[in-house]
Amino acid sequence: MGLDTETLDDEVVEQRQLHAEEETDTGDGHRQHGKASGPAGEGRCHWQNHLWYFTFAPPRPQALLACRFLESRSHTMYPYACGGSRPYPMEMNNPATALQGLTAARRIALLWVVALAAGAVSTSAAAPLDPAAKARTFTALGDHRRAAGLYQQILDGVSEQDQAPLEIHRGLAGALWMAGDAIEALGAATRALELYPEDAALLRVAGGIHASQGQYATAIERLYQAALLDPGQAADHANLGGLYTSLGRYDEAEAALLRAATLAPEDAVVSRRLGALYLKRHRFVEARQQLEQAARLDSTSPTTFYFLGQALEGLSDSEPALAQYDRARQLDPSYLDAHYRVAQLARRLDRPTRADSALAEYQHLQDVGGGDVDALKQMRLLRDAIVESGEQTDHIFALARFLLAYDYLDEAQNRFEAVLHRRPGDYQTLNQLGNIHLKRRSPDLALERYEEALGIAPEFTPAALNAGNASMLLRRPDRARTYYERVVSLAPDVAMGWFGLGSSHLELGQPGSAVRIYEQGLERSRPEGRTRKAFLEQLRKARRALESR
Secondary structure, three states: OOOOHHHOOHHHHHHHHHOHHHEEEOOOOOEEEOOOOOOOOOOOOOOOOOOOOEOOOOOOOOOEOOOEEEEOOOOOEEEEOOOOOEOOOOOOOOHHHOOOOHHHOOOOOOOEOOOOOOOOOOOOOOOOOOHHHHHHHHHHOOOHHHHHHHHHHHHHOOOOOOOOOHHHHHHHHHHHHHOOOHHHHHHHHHHHHHHOOOOHHHHHHHHHHHHHOOOHHHHHHHHHHHHHHOOOOHHHHHHHHHHHHHOOOHHHHHHHHHHHHHHOOOOHHHHHHHHHHHHHOOOHHHHHHHHHHHHHHOOOOHHHHHHHHHHHHHOOOHHHHHHHHHHHHHHOOOOHHHHHHHHHHHHHOOOHHHHHHHHHHHHHHHOHHHHOHHHHHHHHHHHHHHHHOOOOHHHHHHHHHHHHHOOOHHHHHHHHHHHHHHOOOOHHHHHHHHHHHHHOOOHHHHHHHHHHHHHHOOOOHHHHHHHHHHHHHOOOHHHHHHHHHHHHHHOOOOHHHHHHHHHHHHHOOOHHHHHHHHHHHHHHHOOOHHHHHHHHHHHHHHHHHHHOO
């Protein structure tokens, strides 16, 4: 029979089924525990000719820094950062800690657009053998920590007499930034600028890092230098527009964003940002024009339709406004404010059925965590990050993980699918979609997603562990064994790999092998607490089975 997930404690079950992604390979031969190295990024100086959008906040104790890479449908790449000291998603085993510290101060957020150096990004499943190319592939799939590890390995291998190529320095700074290590990223960028002081893309990265730490004057200075070196780059003007908007300097923000729109007239994020600026200034006609343009360029953006509803409501055009709010919540059923606006506006327009339906959805989301005020604040902050960043994919991913942690399965699936639509090779998102199916007691569907993730990233340990768990639930211990063997080979310190491998042998009627595996797993992974108790119980069971022969 398969593993009985009901008899194991939360720690074991979450490691086995739902949050295996918390143990990931950093790419430098070490295991990282407790933080997801979530898909998000692209690094290196293949970044030129791509627009990157960020939001920033001043530093604060225990706040989060999200520096993630995103890719839109048009293959424009967008990273996002918000100030703080730790990356998220954090330990989602305890969702209440996920955004700890962010309530200390209201985030000052702005748009940041970065154009980095030229070169193509490979997103193929087969990673190139060349370390730099492999690092670029990792960042293209959002695995920034692995990318940073590879770039650092390259730099460590360069002798003192030689000088590493610019793209390696730039790649390291960018990967660290997107992984959320702002301090290390700033050090890498500073060292790189000493060697290459006139590289515009490197200056943009440095500017973004400074902005993420609330150092706006330095950020503007770096960005201005980049603009002088590369005057036709729309990203610089969009970055300045975001900085000025955050500082309340709306005239300068408008001038910068209009310049960005001139240079990149088909960019939905620039249009949306301009529309949002006009909303702040109560210039609703211009806001509507910009937001309609943004909607034409990207019809999948719930934020755009929500903003468009606000512009129409500002023009007292209530019926079309209601339709836009409805469109926003249909695209994203976790959009709390969209449900609220539909409920309010439909009530005003004497549409009680529509109002009641929207209000019910609103209250359903408001009840996150059983009415936990902190959980609701977390959800709103995650939404703010999405809105303020121009709907960066990594923030959609973070919200989806939050929703999954609180068992909003339909809403989480919707958001994970949105991530996958933007970034089809995102194996971590495929793994999370598998987790949703597993929570729904559909291990067959879960296994399909896990195997799809492994087809893209064969060394992605969480998907291998989860595939083993799903196979056990499907009463396929022979199939599960192959996945668990992969886990213990790739990550011998992950206790649940040994646990699953021993259990698969036990189910296959091989208690002697199971005993050896459990004993080896206890020695190699050193599980603690309830996980250790579960190990010892299975070990006793295997010994009894062996003795009864």
